[in-house]
Amino acid sequence: xxxxxxxxxxxxxxxxxxxxxxxxxxxxxxxxxxxxxxxxxxxxxxxxxxxxxxxxxxxxxxxxxxxxxxxxxxxxxxxxxxxxxxxxxxxxxxxxxxxxxxxxxxxxxxxxxxxxxxxxxxxxxxxxxxxxxxxxxxxxxxxxxxxxxxxxxxxxxxxxxxxxxxxxxxxxxxxxxxxxxxxxxxxxxxxxxxxxxxxxxxxxxxxxxxxxxxxxxxxxxxxxxxxxxxxxxxxxxxxxxxxxxxxxxxxxxxxxxxxxxxxxxxxxxxxxxxxxxxxxxxxxxxxxxxxxxxxxxxxxxxxxxxxxxxxxxxxxxxxxxxxxxxxxxxxxxxxxxxxxxxxxxxxxxxxxxxxxxxxxxxxxxxxxx
Numbered sequence: 001x002x003x004x005x006x007x008x009x010x011x012x013x014x015x016x017x018x019x020x021x022x023x024x025x026x027x028x029x030x031x032x033x034x035x036x037x038x039x040x041x042x043x044x045x046x047x048x049x050x051x052x053x054x055x056x057x058x059x060x061x062x063x064x065x066x067x068x069x070x071x072x073x074x075x076x077x078x079x080x081x082x083x084x085x086x087x088x089x090x091x092x093x094x095x096x097x098x099x100x101x102x103x104x105x106x107x108x109x110x111x112x113x114x115x116x117x118x119x120x121x122x123x124x125x126x127x128x129x130x131x132x133x134x135x136x137x138x139x140x141x142x143x144x145x146x147x148x149x150x151x152x153x154x155x156x157x158x159x160x161x162x163x164x165x166x167x168x169x170x171x172x173x174x175x176x177x178x179x180x181x182x183x184x185x186x187x188x189x190x191x192x193x194x195x196x197x198x199x200x201x202x203x204x205x206x207x208x209x210x211x212x213x214x215x216x217x218x219x220x221x222x223x224x225x226x227x228x229x230x231x232x233x234x235x236x237x238x239x240x241x242x243x244x245x246x247x248x249x250x251x252x253x254x255x256x257x258x259x260x261x262x263x264x265x266x267x268x269x270x271x272x273x274x275x276x277x278x279x280x281x282x283x284x285x286x287x288x289x290x291x292x293x294x295x296x297x298x299x300x301x302x303x304x305x306x307x308x309x310x311x312x313x314x315x316x317x318x319x320x321x322x323x324x325x326x327x328x329x330x331x332x333x334x335x336x337x338x339x340x341x342x343x344x345x346x347x348x349x350x351x352x353x354x355x356x357x358x359x360x361x362x363x364x365x366x367x368x369x
Contacts, residue, residue: 010096010183014072015089019170023077027088033071033182035061036144039133040076040178047101047180048132049146050153057124057194057260060146062218064129064156064192065205065241066099071182079178081170083109088168090181095162097188101131101154101180102171108157111169116159120191123260123322129156129192133177152177158264160186184208189343190241191262196324198258200246210242210340216299217247217336224272224338225307226297233295234313236268236342243339250336252327254282259325263318265343271314272297272338277330284326289316299335309335317344 016026025042039045049060061067074088081087092098100117102108120129132150136142143149154177171178188207195202201218212231216222231238245259252258271290273281293315298307318341328336 010092010094010185011070011072012091012093014091016075016078017086017089017167019081019085020075020078020087023075025075025077027075028073031071033061033069034067035146036134036142037071038073039180041073043076044136044142045076045177046134046136046142048134048143048148048150050130050132050150051147054195054197055124056126057122057196058126058130059192059194059202061131062204063194063202064131065184065188065190065207066182069182069184069207071180074178074180076178079171079176080174081172083111083169083172085169086167087170090166090168092161092163092166092183095160095186096183097186098159098161099182099184100157101182102157103133103176103179104130104153104155106171106173106176109169109171112157115166115168116161117157118159120156120158120262120264121322122192122194122262123196123324124194129262130154131156131180135177154180156192158191187239187343188241189263189265189267189341190243191264193243193262194260196257196260198249198252198327200249200252203246203259204244206242206244208239208241210237210240214242215244216338218244220247220301221303222247222335223300223303224297224311225300230295230297230313234270234293234315237270237313237340240270240340240342243341245336245338247336250328250334251331252329254284254326254329256326257324258327259339261323261325261339261341263320263323263341265320267318267320267341268344269316269318269323270340270342271316272311272340273314274299274335274337275310275312276334277328280330282326282328285314288318288323290314291316301335311335311338
């Protein structure tokens, strides 16, 4: 069995099992995932963002939070391995959130669901998050950047897998592309984030990325500065999945969806709101169940260590599913909000339902119609 080792990563090793070893090229260490990276060990194909079309909710890889994560280049020819036979043996050094990228032309094999993988859904016209295959026949045919030279697409599936050995079967089909595999550390709760309206930049997802000094926005160098005392007073905020919004989007309508967030499980949501908004807090914030924690953090608008403004941290309990966040409708003299999400501890999950989750979901669905 041929294999490779990825030292210091969530994926410790990938071994090619006998059924896949009949194909010439073993899997390769893909290294760091991102736009235009090589998809397979035996092709020039690249992974790309499908589209920046807001109606499809298909962000660049930044919105999927997979940039910089560990990925493996499978052999594309190994797609023909039977769906009931092991193709690859993947050893995880720790519990991980694993993402499979499966060609949308492919009937999804039963083993995908049996391993616990589920589609990452969104509210766009595709109904799910996708990535693109750029199948250029030569280097000159390969596009650069999202939405360019996309030949086929892959749906995104995810599951949380424990540390140890996991066997991934084949697809049993020679005419489509093989799947891709990307891993992130366990604890992440967001499947993806997308822009639902407006012309501002797509938000970026930093998985497990909230910390003091984090860059607040995709279009500014502003930083959120938070003390250890505040982090201790707001459990779950430190190391939460963090969404970098666009500061220019602060003027977007307070009655229309601006961002869409897919939660893989029940989560504690944090909304960071510039205190200069005063009493003009939009109604949708309260309707979603957000309440002030009474804790504030600083906003360093110049990246020079000085605190120029302050913001209050709001908190809500949200269930797994697709959630929409409206704009602030505030044109100037104010920073946009920040969003962060962390897992709800097990005892809190039952309480989440008892405190009226269904009512909150009803409010959200009513806003979407």
